[in-house]
Amino acid sequence: MIRKNPAFENLAAGYLFPEIAKRRRSYAAAHPDAKLISLGIGNTTEPLTPYITAAMKSYVEALGTAAGYSGYGDDSAGEAPLRAKIASVLYGGLVGADEVFVSDGAKCDVGRVQQMFGAAVSVAVQDPAYPVYVDGSVMVGAAGKMPASAAGYADVTYMPCLPENNFFPDLSVVKPDSLIYFCSPNNPTGAVATKAELRRLVDFARANGCIILFDAAYFAFIRDPSLPKTIFEIDGARECAVEINSFSKPIGFTGVRLGWTVIPKELRFADGTPVQTLWTRLTNTFFNGASNIAQAGGLASLDPEGLAEMRTLTDYYLENARLIREALSGANFTAEGVETYAQGNAPYLWVRFPGRKSWEVFDAILDRCRVVTTPGAGFGPAGESFIRFSSFGHRSAVVEACDRLAQLKL
Ligand SMILES: *Cc1c(COP(=O)(O)O)cnc(C)c1O
Numbered sequence: 001m002i003r004k005n006p007a008f009e010n011l012a013a014g015y016l017f018p019e020i021a022k023r024r025r026s027y028a029a030a031h032p033d034a035k036l037i038s039l040g041i042g043n044t045t046e047p048l049t050p051y052i053t054a055a056m057k058s059y060v061e062a063l064g065t066a067a068g069y070s071g072y073g074d075d076s077a078g079e080a081p082l083r084a085k086i087a088s089v090l091y092g093g094l095v096g097a098d099e100v101f102v103s104d105g106a107k108c109d110v111g112r113v114q115q116m117f118g119a120a121v122s123v124a125v126q127d128p129a130y131p132v133y134v135d136g137s138v139m140v141g142a143a144g145k146m147p148a149s150a151a152g153y154a155d156v157t158y159m160p161c162l163p164e165n166n167f168f169p170d171l172s173v174v175k176p177d178s179l180i181y182f183c184s185p186n187n188p189t190g191a192v193a194t195k196a197e198l199r200r201l202v203d204f205a206r207a208n209g210c211i212i213l214f215d216a217a218y219f220a221f222i223r224d225p226s227l228p229k230t231i232f233e234i235d236g237a238r239e240c241a242v243e244i245n246s247f248s249k250p251i252g253f254t255g256v257r258l259g260w261t262v263i264p265k266e267l268r269f270a271d272g273t274p275v276q277t278l279w280t281r282l283t284n285t286f287f288n289g290a291s292n293i294a295q296a297g298g299l300a301s302l303d304p305e306g307l308a309e310m311r312t313l314t315d316y317y318l319e320n321a322r323l324i325r326e327a328l329s330g331a332n333f334t335a336e337g338v339e340t341y342a343q344g345n346a347p348y349l350w351v352r353f354p355g356r357k358s359w360e361v362f363d364a365i366l367d368r369c370r371v372v373t374t375p376g377a378g379f380g381p382a383g384e385s386f387i388r389f390s391s392f393g394h395r396s397a398v399v400e401a402c403d404r405l406a407q408l409k410l
Helices: 004-012 016-030 050-063 080-090 106-117 131-139 194-209 274-288 293-303 304-327 358-369 397-405
Strands: 100-103 121-127 155-162 178-183 210-217 241-246 259-262 339-341 349-354 388-392
Touching: 050 293, 080 100, 100 106, 100 274, 106 131, 106 210, 106 241, 106 259, 121 131, 155 178, 178 194, 178 304, 178 388, 194 210, 210 388, 241 274, 293 304, 304 388, 304 397, 358 388, 358 397
Parallel strands: 121 155, 121 178, 178 210, 210 241
Antiparallel strands: 100 259, 241 259, 339 349, 349 388
């Protein structure tokens, strides 16, 4: 028989969300009458918006005609008008249309980026972090083994992001020539790096031969105008950063699937090869372009009408976040020293329960409130004692969950 790829033998426990689903199922089986509400997984819940839906509908209808049909796109990097509009509308010209590579989503692009760097690259991640960065690094063989202490993969540098450092890491722990994963607004903490902080990150990367993989999937939730929405607002980022981005959270395209990656022309590997060259080679081999229907929707979302819908949709989730925040500021929480970190620029609330374990708090909230959350420890060692509350949900369910939380006896 054939052995599995040995890199997969290093994978520690299963992916976080299947474990949550398992606990949820067994709770539901034991309590068949309990009405569970999920503030757990970061999945969108509100319908596609009218202007964007109409654009996709008419595109589909055209596909059913001889004149409007098209097959594979000319270029796996996406339709030229969409690339140009992303560059002009979302980046204000800070990047060129030929530096925007449209894809079927940010998660898929993280995996492709990891293939470009392979097993030999040093990896640094914010801790806590979106699990894909670390698990993907394991699968390409870059993360090494998980020690028995389960303290984190041997070849991954964890950069703790805690309230104590304002969720911005100490970069001095990062090895030279590392691939640095950085997500802002952050999943799971909701923290957004300031311009000064991103400048420190970019300066560090340039001085140390690092490349930043900047995940900006939550840019559309930023309301504070002083906060940067893209790494390319920082001078020098063009020489050291790749930005991964997505239409999933801004316009509810989690199921439709559309994202993009920005790779500046200046960005090079040690031997001088432009990163764009490898990316084009890789994506032309393994990817035939994003769905043309999804691209029609993405294009519409960047019209004034689409941008207004994007704003309304993200406002809806931000209002949910505000309601959850209010519920968590109740006397039952403050008496226990529970602290909620949320600045109103992300759909997540990051909540510390001092002296408690994440999974224990997860089970307590599930049992007593019938609310599903996400245990912070699942995002990395520094997530222990934290719980992530997601604000993706219908308003009525969120209000009900808030009522239950307000009565929780910890
Ligand atoms: C949801 C999410 C994405 C989006 O991934 P898609 O594949 O585009 O749906 C990317 N990064 C982070 C951190 C996310 O939470």
